Amino acid sequence: MKRAFIFSMDAFLAIVLFVLVIFLIYTFSISLSGLNQQYFFSDDLLTTLSEVKINELDLNSYPRINQLIIDGKIKDTDIKLVEQMIVLESRGDHTSASLITEDIINKINQNMNAAVYVGDIRLYGNDPGNVTNIITRARLAVGRR
């Protein structure tokens, strides 16, 4: 009767390979959450900027907007935030329009890469450039100079 051989090293290598494959499957399986959060953020931000007036804000919480009022750059506080941004931008005061946007977004935008434009002029954030996914939301707004 011939003797059979069990190559323990072969068996060990086979087990190691198998465990490695299982580990790699778990490690590289990615759950894609979709773009719901980006959609919500952009839509909600546009809604609040389009609905909330400057005189409805607690100016103690928005020092930059408060300073613009003190400096006389914001004359009418009974207009909506987005209208004021348009008014300032149409006067060529890009800096003040950007300050309003920053004062609002910096206190809520914790983990989102966002950019805000009035027309084709960027008020806030970095140029998106070449990104894999991007959500764009737009609203038509009016501002009187």
Add this chain to the structure above:
Amino acid sequence: MFKRAQVWYTDFLIGLLILIVITFIFTRTILDLNSREDRFQELINDGSSIANSFMSQGYNKETWVNDPPAGRLGFVKDGRMIKGDFDAFLSLLNNNSYEKTRILLGTRNDYILYFEYNGNKISYGGRNVYGKYNDVSQVIADNTIKLTRIVYYNLDNSGRIVDMVIIIF
């Protein structure tokens, strides 16, 4: 000249057994990944639905306390918090009627909700977390989803644009 091959029956059985075990483990791994993905997707869909409910105007808030509750749970209109509707929601929670809110939201998952401004939670009605628990640290679950919406918050008479954070688990 041809040499005769040899097959050891025992080796064959051991090899077959190892193959079966490996196939079983591999199949369970793939199924586990798929079920986990399904669970995530369910939470995302449910979370979006809950968030959209909160972001809508409530309907028939007088019937929220009924058994079974009726109407629609919501407290935001045009991006603004509606104090009366949120107070009715808070009243449900304070009267141990969290399950009624789940029925109104049409969800079988649990949730908590809080408002955040500049990284700090905002207190109202004696608490700063609303839903199943009073504290975020009490949430212990295998899978959780966090959604953030933006609202104008003036419940404490200091008008601010804040994050409304909803965690579903």
